[in-house]
Each structure stands twice: as C-alpha cells, then as structure tokens.
Amino acid sequence: MKDTPIQVPQRILMGPGPGNAHPRVLAAQSLPLLGHLHPPFLAIMDEIQDGLRYMFQTKSKYVCLISGTGHAGMEAAIANMLEPGETILVGNNGIWGQRIADLAERYGGKVISAEVPAGAALSLPKIKDELAKHKPAVLFLCQGESSTGAHQNLAGVAEACRAHDTILVVDTVCSLGAVPFYGDAWGIDCMYSGSQKVLGAPPGAAPFMLGERGFKKLQNRKTKVASYNFDLNLILDYWGCFGKRFYHHTGMISNWYGIREALAIASAEGLEAMWARHRKLHLYMWEELSKLGLEPFVEKEQYRLVSVNTIKVPEGVDALALCKNAMDKYSVEIAGGLGPTAGKVWRVGIMGYNAQLANVELVITAFRDGLKQQGYKSRHQIADQDMPNPYEGAFPGNGKA
Numbered sequence: 339m340k341d342t343p344i345q346v347p348q349r350i351l352m353g354p355g356p357g358n359a360h361p362r363v364l365a366a367q368s369l370p371l372l373g374h375l376h377p378p379f380l381a382i383m384d385e386i387q388d389g390l391r392y393m394f395q396t397k398s399k400y401v402c403l404i405s406g407t408g409h410a411g412m413e414a415a416i417a418n419m420l421e422p423g424e425t426i427l428v429g430n431n432g433i434w435g436q437r438i439a440d441l442a443e444r445y446g447g448k449v450i451s452a453e454v455p456a457g458a459a460l461s462l463p464k465i466k467d468e469l470a471k472h473k474p475a476v477l478f479l480c481q482g483e484s485s486t487g488a489h490q491n492l493a494g495v496a497e498a499c500r501a502h503d504t505i506l507v508v509d510t511v512c513s514l515g516a517v518p519f520y521g522d523a524w525g526i527d528c529m530y531s532g533s534q535k536v537l538g539a540p541p542g543a544a545p546f547m548l549g550e551r552g553f554k555k556l557q558n559r560k561t562k563v564a565s566y567n568f569d570l571n572l573i574l575d576y577w578g579c580f581g582k583r584f585y586h587h588t589g590m591i592s593n594w595y596g597i598r599e600a601l602a603i604a605s606a607e608g609l610e611a612m613w614a615r616h617r618k619l620h621l622y623m624w625e626e627l628s629k630l631g632l633e634p635f636v637e638k639e640q641y642r643l644v645s646v647n648t649i650k651v652p653e654g655v656d657a658l659a660l661c662k663n664a665m666d667k668y669s670v671e672i673a674g675g676l677g678p679t680a681g682k683v684w685r686v687g688i689m690g691y692n693a694q695l696a697n698v699e700l701v702i703t704a705f706r707d708g709l710k711q712q713g714y715k716s717r718h719q720i721a722d723q724d725m726p727n728p729y730e731g732a733f734p735g736n737g738k739a
C-alpha cells in the first residue's frame with residue numbers, strides 16, 4: 339500500500355441510502371476523540387438522547403443508539419422483544435419483513451407472515467384480522483419499505499395490538515424525518531431507524547426506542563437475551579437510563595459526534611418543515627417524471643413513500659445503462675430495484691441533506707437524458723426535443739475521480 343492521501347470521488351447519492359452527509363456532520367466527525375466514559379462525552383450522549391426524543395416524538399427514557407447499521411437495530415429489536423417459542427406476526431410487503439422473519443427464526447421465534455403484494459401496505463382491518471387470528475407476542479411493520487417504495491400507515495395499529503397484548507415493533511430506517519412518526523401518540527412499543535438516510539449522517543449507528551410496554555416486556559422476560567452485543571438491559575445501562583453508566587462496549591465516539599450534529603440540524607429545521615420539504619420534492623419529481631412518460635411502481639398514492647421512490651422501468655429500456663449514464667455523466671446515483679422489485683424499477687431517494695431542489699432537478703435531467711439516449715419516446719421529449727440540457731458539460735471528467 340502506498341503512503342498517499344485517500345482519494346474519494348464526489349457523488350450525489352440519490353439512491354435508497356446512504357445519502358450524502360451534511361458537511362457540518364462530517365466536520366463534527368473529525369473532532370478530537372474523547373474517552374467514551376468521560377464526562378464531556380457523556381454530556382454529548384445526553385444531548386443525542388434529547389435529539390432522538392424529538393425525532394421519535396416520545397418522552398420515553400429508553401432511547402439510545404445501537405452501535406451498528408440499521409441491521410443492528412433490527413437485531414436488537416428481535417433479540418429483546420421476542421422470546422424463544424413466541425409468535426411474531428410479520429407484515430411482509432418487501433425484503434424487510436422477510437429479513438425480520440429470518441432474524442426471528444434465528445432467535446427461536448415462530449414466524450407468521452401477513453403478506454400483501456409488493457407496492458402495497460397492510461390495511462388496519464387486515465392487521466386487526468391477523469392479530470385476532472394469531473394473537474402474536476410481537477407484530478412487526480416497516481413504515482418505509484425501501485425495496486418497493488411503500489409507506490405503511492401506523493395510526494391505530496398499537497390500539498389493535500393492545501387488545502391481544504402484542505408488542506408493536508416498527509422499522510423507520512428509511513422514513514424517520516421524512517414522514518410523520520409519533521412514538522407516544524401512536525403507542526409504539528419498539529422502534530429502530532438508520533443514521534445514513536434522512537438524518538444525513540454516515541452509517542454506523544441505529545437510533546432506537548422502547549416505549550413503556552416495550553420496556554416492561556424486556557423486564558418481564560423469562561429468558562436471558564441471547565445476544566450480549568444487543569442486550570438492551572446492558573446497552574440502556576451504558577446510556578444512563580438506570581442512573582449509572584455501565585461499560586458495555588466502547589461508544590462510537592466520532593460517529594456519535596456526527597449524529598449529535600445531524601440531530602441538532604434536524605431540530606433547528608423542525609420536523610414539520612422536514613416532512614413538508616420531503617413531500618414537496620417528491621410531488622415535484624413525480625410531476626416531472628410523469629411528463630417523461632414514467633410511472634410509479636406504487637399504484638395507490640396513499641401508499642407512496644416520499645423518501646424512497648420506485649419508478650417502473652418501461653419495456654425495452656435498459657435500467658442499468660440509465661443508472662450508469664447518470665453516474666458517469668452527472669455523478670448522480672440512481673439505484674435499481676431490490677428483492678421483489680429487482681429488474682422492474684429504479685429507486686430514487688429523496689432524503690435528508692440530499693432532499694434539495696438542485697439534486698432532484700439533476701435526477702430528472704439524468705432520466706431525461708438516459709431515456710433519450712435509448713430512443714425512449716415520451717410526450718415530453720417529443721414536445722421539447724430541442725430543449726438544451728442545463729447540465730451538459732457541467733461535470734468535467736464526467737464525474738470520474
């Protein structure tokens with residue numbers, strides 16, 4: 339290996355994540371290290387918890403970061419909320435339900451899958467029926483199914499769960515900060531999220547919460563949590579939830595500085611403004627993409643996730659070639675499908691720091707150009723054949739480092 343400074347190309351990451359981190363977040367991560375149990379760092383952890391409570395709209399004491407990416411949040415939720423032999427009902431409309439089912443089996447759970455077609459979400463009546471039929475210990479729902487672009491409504495679900503003493507676990511990895519989430523008002527028992535999506539920080543820590551019922555479930559477990567790394571009794575003790583600080587593992591100091599900064603930025607903007615910014619850009623992008631003849635994979639508007647948009651690949655269009663052109667010419671990432679949408683859609687993330695008009699315009703230009711190159715005709719292209727491409731030549735070196 340040569341002793342030269344690391345080289346990293348500039349990219350605009352408009353896929354389903356990670357997105358670009360806010361410069362203030364990156365700057366915070368380069369600050370000097372502190373001891374992970376030293377008072378100045380513990381004060382930063384306290385600030386992070388305040389910021390998380392705001393993002394989650396909760397007063398719960400039991401909020402923390404789980405060291406690791408969204409998958410660490412998933413595993414912490416299952417390892418702590420489900421006991422061996424218990425039943426978990428999994429809302430399954432894409433890969434995240436399937437992955438939770440896999441994790442639940444590894445922890446000795448009995449999995450029942452409540453399936454709806456890709457591109458849809460579970461209705462409240464369906465959830466109520468399935469709960470009444472199976473009386474599961476845990477119900478899992480993904481608020482933002484990033485493999486299909488579907489948005490799961492959560493209102494009323496916790497009340498339905500209470501009737502069967504079911505714990506509600508929710509994934510908000512791709513949705514928290516882009517769409518409303520009310521931890522307390524919706525009665526969420528356990529929720530995990532991701533740092534590298536709407537929060538606009540690098541990957542590495544999963545924002546996490548237990549509501550009162552989730553915490554009671556943890557306290558009343560008959561069996562020890564099978565994972566040391568994800569045992570919330572120990573992790574929450576490190577986060578000061580029990581009035582002291584237990585050394586569980588070394589906190590991810592630089593990563594958490596970044597998350598502290600991202601939470602401060604989000605708090606200053608305000609959740610309602612953040613939700614409105616994401617929704618506005620999502621609507622604008624669809625207005626423009628539909629002029630190009632492109633259609634959403636998620637047919638019903640009520641199920642369309644604003645943060646991860648799935649766009650049907652028209653017949654005869656080479657999806658990968660369009661992504662490659664976007665990256666080579668505009669340095670912008672447009673992603674392909676995943677799981678049930680593989681080969682069928684493009685995925686465009688409108689998330690966090692990247693949720694800016696200029697980035698969305700660039701994505702639209704990359705689609706217009708990519709489709710034109712492949713001879714795909716749409717009403718818009720016929721009407722505007724001679725419209726100059728405002729970004730042509732704007733990226734010297736075609737985005738290559």
Ligand SMILES: Cc1ncc(COP(=O)(O)O)c(C=O)c1O
Pocket residue numbers: 354355407408409410434480482483484485509510511512532541
């Ligand atoms: C909805 C959802 N859940 C969980 C995850 C897993 O997160 P990570 O890749 O950070 O482990 C992702 C990642 O894209 C996701 O979109």
